[in-house]
Amino acid sequence: MTPNVTPKQAVEDFLAEREDEVSKASHRNYKYALKELIQFCENQGIEEVGELHGYHLKQYKLRRRGQGIKEVTLKNNLSTLRVFLRWCEQAELVEQGFAELVQLPDLNSDDRVSETVLSLNRIEDILNYYYKFEYATRRHAVFQLMWHTCFRMGTAVGLDLEDYLSGQKRLKVRHRPETGTPLKNGIEGERIVNLNDRITQVLDDYIQVQRHDVTDDYGREPLFTTRHGRLSRTALRKNFYGITRPCKIGGNCPHDRCIEECEAAIRKANSSQCPSSRSPHPIRRAAITYHLNRDWPAEKVSERANVTVDVLEEHYDSRTEGERATTRRQYLDNL
Template structure:
């Protein structure tokens, strides 16, 4: 009785063939993997981390997480399933949530870039990015008008001096206001980066120790502080700062119980530090004794509290209003003059008249000027 030939038996006329099927994976294989929208997004963000700052990658994550969650809610399990109608439906759902046009523009613009990556690695059809249509936003509306205004900043700082001078909230707000620095730069400061004698801070790019600067080594700089800010930092160091170390043996200037605070923690601290009813009656009619917005985890929901970026915007506007030349302000806050004037310089008409034009008012009076028309 003959038996069936062994599958690995070689023919006399041809060399042996050994074929082992290998499942496609996210790291390679014979076919493009069926990635979910979440998996594809994570892969794209990891790729971006090679050349983009962590703050930029984080911004892209927050812009697209709503799309990923929407896909999961409607049952889209593979990013390759997304079509033009899905994109239209998603955009409609976001519009119905009352998003500002600039926010929707940013989200859809980032979604388009994400799909362009997906086309490149053959996860979606090549025409899909063109089906994303970010709304056109007038130039005047491309900049958020929300900022911490000078009068409120002054009221908050005065409140802290009188009630809890040198507290963590007071120090964070003072550093942010008098330097205009980004959240990440403030979080990355060490105790040794503060020089009381020279009245300045040193900002250093330390990506390997998880405290990078937005613009890398180009963001390294010394920033001078007024005596008012130094007095706050001194009080904080003497009375309120916890003697803590981070995971790299460094001593953070701003500390939490665990050492160096997380980015989210610093953001939450700023929201809580800028709640307006700390210094005046609640503008929304709430009772401070029962208002949930005064809770650490809910302060960001207060319509009048401000994020670190909004404090930065207010600080930059204030510095310009005080007559500091734009090029000097740009150096202090580590941005280009073009970006500074487009995105951060937001004076009200009254502020502009009162502060910027005051040095020229004396020229607008009649007197014994030479060259009078006779």
């Protein structure tokens, strides 16, 4: 018999269970999106989770879209709804398979602007700039590491000095929620990641010359530091916005702006205002695409990037159909 559980109670239980399993940012996103679901259920007179049916999901989607949110936000909200309903399935509050009735919108090119990956040419230009002008700085080291490993932002800032095994050319990724650096996928995100000679050399030189010998608020020794402690996500994001401005690397503007008068160009704090600047997430997508184009099996990329194959293919694989066909061609001789 299905338990009599209100939508509000189910959401509270879901959030309580996931609090120590996901990052604070993900938990906040869950809480925000599901607050809208609770309001919808109250307006519809839905008193128990088990009363939800497919038509309600359609109505909820229309309601959110009618509130004027962007399509990418709608997609994120519906993705959260799907995660919550899968939890409800496990709790036997709704029928198995009910979560799959949530249909995500297809995003057009305008909606994908913030998610656009950087081209390989732009990545190479940025790395060439770092090697020439800012070699082995913290900004260089963290950018190249995230490109090489497909790391999330939280994974990179959560690394400690002891996690880097220079002689073995490896990094240990660990879930440490009790001291402020949880992994998005919790304990399941822990892994050992292999490094190549090039990034190992950069990290060695960064540690020897540029890294500040400091501890964080928990007495840990971060790998990536500021003068005051561990590199924050906010600072890392600003670094990425700054370095991905075309005017920073090439000295020209593809948007026909006067660089001397452009706030995004002359003030690093305003870097995100440049239409071509990018946060760390598109670089992660670009890195995953790069690995796939270099004939890495999807299963191995998913292990390295700590994302399921299904999610990788749906949200991170940015290859064109032609690129995918070229990658598959190598397997024809085995048939």
